[in-house]
Amino acid sequence: MITEMNNMERVFGRPESLRPVSTHYCPGCGHGIVNRLVAEVIDELGIREQTIGVAPVGCAVFLYNYLNVDMFEAAHGRAPAIATGCKRVHPNMTVFTYQGDGDLAAIGTAETIHAAARGENITTIFINNATYGMTGGQMAPTSLVGQKTTTSPTGRKIERAGYPIKMAELLATLDGPAYISRVSVSSAKYVVRAKQAIRKAFETQIKGLGYSLVEVLSPCPTDWHMTPAAAIEWLEENMLPHYPLGEFKVPQEAR
Amino acid sequence: MDKRFMTGNEAIAEAALQAGCRYYFGYPITPQNEIPEYMSRRLPEVGGTFLQAESEIAAIYMVYGASGSGARVMTSSSSPGISLKQEGISYIAAGELPCVIANIMRGGPGLGGIQPSQADYFQAVKGGGHGDYHLLVLAPSTVQEAVSLTMESFDLADKYRNPVMLLGDGFIGQMMEPVVFEKRPAVSLPAKDWACTGAKGRASNLVKTLNLDPAELEKHNIKLYEKYQKMRKDEVRLENYLTDDAEVVIAAYGSVARIAKTAIQALRQKGIKVGMIRPISLFPFPYQAFADIAKRVKKILVVEMSMGQMIEDVKLGVCGAAQVSFYGRVGGMVPSYEEIVAEIEKLVKVAP
Amino acid sequence: MERKSICTNVIMAGFGGQGLMFIGKLLAYCAMKRGLNVTWIPSYGPEMRGGTANCTVVISDQPIGSPVITSPDALIIMNNPSLEAFEPRIKTDGLLFINNNLVTCQIKRKDLQVISVPANDAAVEAGEKKAANMVILGTYVARTGILTKEDVAAGFKEFFGAKTEYLASNMQALEKGMSYA
Structure with a gap:
């Protein structure tokens, strides 16, 4: 039996870039999947020792407890500025930020847009779960019209709170970004595509082509007050129509 | 040694360069614009990086990123801009990141004016941002002293792993005086083995300021306090x-x-x-x-x-x-x- | 040559664009090259150009305390608003240099040494109509004896990296100005 095992090919295991600890994420949360995808991509590209990450304020603040790379913890919204400072000092390192929707599309909109406009050669993984997860489910800039949150208890009203922001589309209008795409982690099929996009984003940076961002639609069962299965369903039924998946900008050479 | 005739702002920028500062992030505001202008011209000549940020807030976090990456870095601004930077300054102090911040003060409160003032004493000396922290604050009274204190600021920042604020009023920035740039003797400073440089051949490093465990956060505050006590003992000028x-x-x-x-x-x-x-x-x-x-x-x-x-x-x-x-x-x-x-x-x- | 103790200051005021900041810096730089301590401070109005502009230069063989001067030893005045603003402040027996091509207001005080210079006309004669500032600087340095023409020429070249053609016409303007001292 043991001999047989030794002859078997190892096809699945914990990435080296992912620490052997359990995460604090809620059951059914998309963060755990995306954390792992980032770790797998870092391993596959063989860049663990040349990678510096920037963790956000939000549910993913403890990203540095899970990823085994050098990391910064950012103030709310400021990850792109920190990544800029870091990348300018270490142009040969792969520098990425990992940010939520409140972080990237509300308090840090200026930092996001200007890092993108500069074509800052960094990568951003943007988790869009249409809510403020860590603070308990308040309305996010990406909350859908009609979506109930703790600060839009009767549903997001356009006349009071305006429209949700489509960040991938918005950033794709700029000349600076090289790669912009939106993916989802709501099904196995989408997870595979999400990983491909994350890998492409990192490769874009390694080739020195400029700013790259992957927006990841991700379920938040706790703050959506749903079971994990229902949250997946809600995401696909409500978020996918408003936030279409796909690549909005690809590097010249990859076109 | 050759005397040069410079504004305080230009002299501060040149002194920073000569002290090994190779990164500058800032946002324009009067009366300190000669600092970023000088840096934008001179830093590329010495292989450094000048970046005009989208705001003072972004600029101070670029400083956070560059300092956390192990570099000598500075920013500069004037009173209202320093108010904007205060969030980041608190993070920089909490994360024990060395950097130099020049504040060429103008009249306030609010948008105030653009003429010389010393009304930022409180925000410079008493913390400024949230939490229990202090900056080392040095106040030159001549352009020559601005040069020597700027150079020294970088060493002090590295020595204490603490931000240093160079506090000048508009006159210090705008006034022209003869200056001499004397080489500072090299001082032995602690290695920046805590910086994010890629986790090659060592455990990964982390630059952070969050401490959800009250006992841990108290310990961190006491550690910072002890550092300030050492400054109180050794750095009075x-x-x-x-x-x-x-x-x-x-x-x-x-x-x-x-x-x-x-x-x-x-x-x-x-x-x-x-x-x-x-x-x-x-x-x-x-x-x-x-x-x-x-x-x-x-x-x-x-x-x-x-x-x-x-x-x-x-x-x-x-x-x-x-x-x-x-x-x-x-x-x-x-x-x-x-x-x-x-x-x-x-x-x-x-x-x- | 033995020099007696030097400690003097001057405020130069006029419209933005008349080159007063420039001659202030030039004066300070040349004095520095002569081994003196100097300070130069600008004091702009709300507009950097178009409004009034002034600067203060202090020159001393001692370390300079205040770079800010309430009652200057000398004034260089290039327009009417500046005369109005600064005439009351100059010291008794102070040197008041005025560009009489532009300053038409009556000087009220009787306790001053007034040196009236047709700086614009002289600049045109010198072949550089923009060099009225150099004319009046020439009058100032000659009257105070603080710098020679050679000092100014050297400073002009070194500090401002001036092209030779500018240098020649500006030095002619300076010389013209010296003749009014």
């Missing part, structure tokens, strides 16, 4: 000007102190023995110097370009042992030496 025989002492810093020197010379010609204590480090503040002088001198006049900020620290030093009076001009108005002379003459006439 001041100038005693003609205090030995003085019957009245002026307390002033920055350009006001040099205006006061002219006043003191005029007063001494009139036979009034006046001296001055000029704090050079505003944090740590030279409390002991004021405690000592108050044993002998019973009248102290604090002169500031503010409505009275440093006077609070002077009073803490004096601790009731002498009468502490105040004269200030604000909003970009500058006290003249004649006004200071008149204030002192008023003071000496009144019996203590």
